[in-house]
Amino acid sequence: MADRAHRLKKRAEFLKVASRGRKVPSPGLVLQALGRDDSDPARIGFTVTKKVGNAVVRNRTRRRLREAVRVVEREEPLNGVDLVLIGRDGTRGRTFAALVGDLRRTLRKAGVRGAE
Incomplete structure (x- = not known):
């Protein structure tokens, strides 16, 4: 589950995933x-830029992304991977x-185990 203990928190962690990881847009x-x-x-790390809206909108977007991860993880846990979910205006x-x-x-396209 994407609880606080299993979150990406530091900028360096986000940058590592961005530079070395696979990017799949939707x-x-x-x-x-x-x-x-x-x-x-x-x-798992969540990020939403200011392009999406003010703080209220960005926080709502992040909450929706967190809940989507919870729903997917209930079906089959995701293991052995670092994920960054970027909220878009379309979110x-x-x-x-x-x-x-x-x-x-996007998990399937990225080849994440547990998402098949």
């Missing part, structure tokens, strides 16, 4: 994934079901 989000050499739970207007579908599709 209408509702952009996923960056970097595999690790362990089977520990996925570490706000997408239905939650479409957002979860976007996440599943």
Whole structure:
């Protein structure tokens, strides 16, 4: 689960995933994934730029992304990977079901184990 212990928090962690990982865009989000050499739970970071809106909108977007990850992880846990989910302007207007579908599709395209 994407609880606080399994979050990417430091800028260096986000940059490592961005530079070495695989980037998969979708209408509702952009996923960056970097595999690790362990089977520990996925570490997940969420980011939403100011282009998306003010703080209220950005926080709502982040909450929707976190909940989408929870829904996907309930079905099958994600392990051995660092993920960065980038909220887009389109995240706000997408239905939650479409957002979860976007996440599943991007995980599959990125080749993340547990998302098949």
